Amino acid sequence: MTSITRFVREFLLAVQFFTRIPVTGRLAAWVGYSPELLRASAGHFPGVGILVGLFGAAVYALFHAVLPDTTFAPLVAAAFSTAATVLLTGGFHEDGLADVADGLGGSHDKTRALEIMKDSRVGAFGAMALVLAVLCKVSLLAILGSVEGVPAGWGDWEEAPFGSWYACAALLTGHIVSRSLPLLLIYLLPHAGDTATSKSKPLADQISSGSLLVGFTWCLAALALATFVLDVMNLIVACSFAVLALLWMGRLFKRRLEGFTGDCLGATQQVCEIAFYLGLAASL
Incomplete structure (x- = not known):
């Protein structure tokens, strides 16, 4: 198997596992499956964040373009783009956030917290976490969609089709950065709980340095492209906020669970995404 073929198979398996994008039939048969392949797809x-971010950005731009130019247009566009990304991923990461909130909020005992996290029902802590997360994302994207000016690197144009460019670039970059940082949890922390029954069993072994390099290559390439729209210093601030969120989540999981689970990775993605938007908005 050539390196390019393996790269494509790993990417398509990640798409199949973490989105509702159909990878079926002959294509799925060609991709194949094994715990080793899934582990490498981490x-x-x-890269999956690129697809999700592009879809969310396209929906945001569409609604921003067709709605009247009013104060509430960015808010409506943000709400629909958030809904679109949830539909594309099946709420995979949001489900992880709810489970982690229920588990850590429901018990201070590690074993009991892990048991609660496995329960498919959503409790009070999970519901509150989901509502607050969606409110934060929608409101922050609405702020970013209200920015006036011209994209960085576009010269000194007096008139530029700015509109939703800033929010769209933030959406794309935020989804990629927030899916890169949780890889460090896999690399640095042990898997918590019963790996035999865990949904994230293939990730129980630490991610390889090669896979980690692939992940951050995706991220750095996206950040480089984002500089055509987003100011470099603003990006630095946004990424710093996301890294701080990662450090906080990692410390929380190490202290409370002595490791990570698949739900922890989803929760970290959500928190880092919100932190990225917050940092970008604050830097303005």
């Missing part, structure tokens, strides 16, 4: 989580 390096392509940021």
Whole structure:
């Protein structure tokens, strides 16, 4: 198997596993499956973020273009783009956030917290976490969609089709960065709980340095492209906020669970995404 073929197979498996994009029939048969392949596909989580971010950005731009130019247009566009990304991923990461909130909020005992996290029902802590997360994302994207000016690197144009460019670039970059940082949890922390029954069993072994390099190559390439729209210093601030969120989540999981689970990775993605938007908005 050539390196390019393996790269494509790993990417398509990540798409199949973390989105509702159909990878079926002959294509699925060609991609194949094995725990080793799924473990290697972890390096392509940021690549999946490109697809999700592009879809969310396209929906945001569409609604921003067709709605009247009013104060509430960015808010409506943000709400629909958030809904679109949830539909594309099946709420995979949001489900992880709810499970983690229920588990850590429901018990201080590690074993009991892990048991609660496995329960498919959503409790009070999970519901509150989901509502607050969606409110944060929608409101921050609405702020970013209200920015006036011209994209960085576009010269000194007096008139530029700016509109939703800033929010769209933030959406794309935020989804990629927030899927890159959780890879460090896999690399640095042990898997918590019963790996025999865990949904993230293939990730129980630490991610390889090669897969980690692939993941951050996706991320750095996206950040480089984002500089055509987003100011470099603003990006630095946004990424710093996301890294701080990662450090906080990692410390929380190490202290409370002595490791990570698949739900922890989803929760970290959500928190880092919100932190990225917050940092970008604050830097303006």
